[in-house]
Amino acid sequence: xxxxLSRANxxxxxxxxxxxxxxxxxxITTAFKERVVPVQLHVSRVMLKNVDDFTGPRERSDLGFxxxxxxxxxxxxxxxxxxxxxxYLSAEYSTKSNALNQVVLWDKIVLRGxxxxxxxxxxxxxxxxxxxxxxxxxxxxxxxxLSWNVVPNAGILPLITGSGYASVxxxxxxxxxxxx
Amino acid sequence: MWDVFSSIxxxxxxxxxxxxxxxxxxxxxxxxxxxxxYGYIIEQFGWTVYIVMAGFALSCLLTLPPWPLYxxxxxxxxxxxxxxxxxxxxxxxxxxxxxx
Numbered sequence: 001x002x003x004x005l006s007r008a009n010x011x012x013x014x015x016x017x018x019x020x021x022x023x024x025x026x027x028i029t030t031a032f033k034e035r036v037v038p039v040q041l042h043v044s045r046v047m048l049k050n051v052d053d054f055t056g057p058r059e060r061s062d063l064g065f066x067x068x069x070x071x072x073x074x075x076x077x078x079x080x081x082x083x084x085x086x087x088y089l090s091a092e093y094s095t096k097s098n099a100l101n102q103v104v105l106w107d108k109i110v111l112r113g114x115x116x117x118x119x120x121x122x123x124x125x126x127x128x129x130x131x132x133x134x135x136x137x138x139x140x141x142x143x144x145x146l147s148w149n150v151v152p153n154a155g156i157l158p159l160i161t162g163s164g165y166a167s168v169x170x171x172x173x174x175x176x177x178x179x180x
Numbered sequence: 181m182w183d184v185f186s187s188i189x190x191x192x193x194x195x196x197x198x199x200x201x202x203x204x205x206x207x208x209x210x211x212x213x214x215x216x217x218y219g220y221i222i223e224q225f226g227w228t229v230y231i232v233m234a235g236f237a238l239s240c241l242l243t244l245p246p247w248p249l250y251x252x253x254x255x256x257x258x259x260x261x262x263x264x265x266x267x268x269x270x271x272x273x274x275x276x277x278x279x280x
Binding site: 001002003004005007008010011012014015018019021022023025026029078079080081153 | 190191192197200201204205208209212215216219220222223224225228229232235236239240243244245246
């Protein structure tokens with residue numbers, strides 16, 4: 001504390017300690033918060049094809065196409081420890097070969113300050129809905145859920161599944177691919 | 181170049197050092213409390229950080245330079261003793277003792 005440099009040193013160290021304590025406070029004020037919000041999912045169109053899956057087992061596999069609506073108010077999730085949300089729509093179903101299949105169909109990043117009331121109509125999936133066999137055909141219990149990662153300023157990275165789901169029956173027949 | 185900087189007196193006396201430490205700790209703690217409450221209310225942790233940084237800047241300004249406030253209690257040194265023939269004599273005495 002005798003010279004200006006030693007005072008600068010202790011001042012800086014003290015400020016950093018205080019900042020670390022504040023960051024911990026920011027974490028602890030939001031650590032036990034419930035971040036589940038209701039989500040309305042609605043599926044407007046389902047199409048099923050049987051195509052060559054060149055990435056997988058080299059056989060014809062089931063490929064589903066889903067058009068869906070999402071309505072959710074994400075505003076209650078945001079607080080001072082949330083930078084962004086990573087939303088993803090996943091389909092879960094069971095087949096003869098696997099008790100649980102999970103496929104991510106679509107995702108979206110919602111930044112702090114973005115429009116947090118989602119009202120998306122007639123969305124097409126971003127990623128292919130491939131089964132690793134023929135498990136989609138005639139599968140009447142395919143559940144769509146919307147989940148999200150909460151990206152915080154400090155602390156843990158919670159993974160939340162929204163309440164509300166859509167159950168999708170897939171048709172018993174394949175759509176024929178037309179070529180012109 | 182460095183000599184120019186090191187020749188600037190930046191020392192504080194002991195009471196001044198204690199006062200400076202109390203002042204910067206007080207300013208930073210108060211700004212931390214204000215920033216935490218304000219950031220919590222407006223839900224922007226960034227503002228908490230900015231307010232603490234403002235407190236840091238203010239306490240840098242107040243406590244880094246050796247303001248006269250911190251130099252009001254200088255140490256009282258003993259007066260310089262008369263040095264002269266008597267001193268020499270003592271040294272001579274010591275030397276002669278050692279030689280014995």
